[in-house]
Amino acid sequence: MAEKTPKTNMYKWEGKNRQGSAMSGQMPGQDASLVKAQLRKQGINPTKVRKKSFDIFSAGKKIKPMDIAIFTRQMATMMKAGVPLLQSFDIIIEGLDNPNMRKLVDTLKNDVASGNSFATSLRRHPLYFDDLYCNLVESGEQSGALETLLDRVATYKEKTEALKAKIKKAMNYPLAVIAVAVIVTAILLIKVVPQFQEVFASFGAELPAFTLFVIGVSEYIQHSGWIIVLVFVAAVFILRRMYRTSKKFRDGLDRALLKAPIFGNIIYNSSVARFGRTLATTFAAGVPLVEALDSVAGATGNVVFKEAVMKIKADISGGMQLNFAMRSTGVFPSMVLQMTSIGEESGALDEMLDKVATHYEAEVDNAVDGLTALMEPLIMSVLGVLVGGLIIAMYLPIFQLGAVV
Secondary structure, three states: OOOOOOOOEEEEEEEEOOOOOEEEEEEEEOOHHHHHHHHHHOOOEEEEEEEOOOOOOOOOOOOOHHHHHHHHHHHHHHHHOOOOHHHHHHHHHHHOOOHHHHHHHHHHHHHHHOOOOHHHHHHOOOOOOOHHHHHHHHHHHHHOOHHHHHHHHHHHHHHHHHHHHHHHHHHHHHHHHHHHHHHHHHHHHHHHHHHHHHHHHOOOOOOOHHHHHHHHHHHHHHHHHHHHHHHHHHHHHHHHHHHHHOHHHHHHHHHHHHHOOOHHHHHHHHHHHHHHHHHHHHHHOOOOHHHHHHHHHHHOOOHHHHHHHHHHHHHHHOOOOHHHHHHHHOOOOHHHHHHHHHHHHHOOHHHHHHHHHHHHHHHHHHHHHHHHHHHHHHHHHHHHHHHHHHHHHHHHHHHHHHHHO
C-alpha cells in the first residue's frame, strides 16, 4: 500500500531578496520549514512564514459547479502547456480562495500522488464529478490524450453552466418582481394606510368603497398577517420537500414547465442544447453511442427528454439509426433531426451536434434577453398599479371632501 502524501497547506511569507528588497507572497507547502527551504532556493531570505488562516466569511463557502468548470479549464490549460499533473494541482491550489475547493483539489493531489489514477480520484467525489466527467477523464488517461479530453470536458462544463445561469436568470427575474411588489405593498398597508385611517376617523363622513376595501385589507394584514406568512413558508417547505422526495411530483413539474407560456420554450431549447452538447462531447471522446446516451439522459435536465433519450437508446440497441430513433420520439425539432441525419451520413456527427447545441444555446440567450427587456416595463406597470392604487384609495376621500367644500 502506497504511503499517504502529507497534507499541503497555504503559507504566507515575508522576506528579503539578495538585493535587500522586501518581498512577500503565498506558497503551498507541507510545513513552514519546507516553505522556508524552498524560498531560500529562490534566493529569498524568509523573515516570517505563517500558515494562512481561512477567511471567516469564506470558510463555509460551498463548491459550486462553476468552480468545477474553472478547475477543469485550469487543468486543461496546464496539461496542454506540458505542466506535470501533480505540479498542476499545486499551481491551482495556490490561486484558490475557496477553502473547501482548495481542500478538494488537495485531496485529489494526494490521491494521485499515492498511486491512483486521476479518474479514480475523481470518482471518490461524486457530488462534484459525475459519471460523464469521470468517464471522459478515464478515456483520456487510457488513450494518452488527457489534455485533449480535459479541454473538451472544460468546454462542456463552461457551456452547460452558462446555459444554467441563463435559465436561472429567466426564472428568478419574475420572482424578484413579485417579491418587490409584495414588500412595497406590505409596507404601505402596514405603515402608511393606518396614518390616513386616523385622519379619516375625524371626518365623520362615509368613506368611498375603494378606500374602505383598502383599509379592511390593511387591518387584516396588521392583525392576521402572520397567518399569510406562515402559510407561505409552509407551502414553500412542503413543495421543496415534495420535489426532493417525490419522483412523480418532479416529473409532473418537468412536464408542466415545458407547457408553460414563454418559459416553456426557453426550457425546451435548453434541453435540446444540453442533449446536443453532451452527446457531441461524449461521441467526440470515442465513447460508444449506446453508452453515451446514459450520460445524455441525465444531462438533459427534463424528464420528457430523459425518457425520449432512453427510448432512443433502446431503438439504437435494436439496430435503428440515431436520426430515425430521435424522430420516433416526437420530441426533437426538425432542424435537430436533419442535422443529425447529415452528421451520420457524413461521419461528422459530433460536429453537427455541436452546431445544434450552439444554435439552441443562442436561442436561449436571445429568449432570456428578450424576456428581461419585456419584464423591465412590466415591473414599472405592476408597481405603478399597486402603489398608485393605494395612493388613490387614500386620497379619494380628501378629493371628495374638497369637492363638497
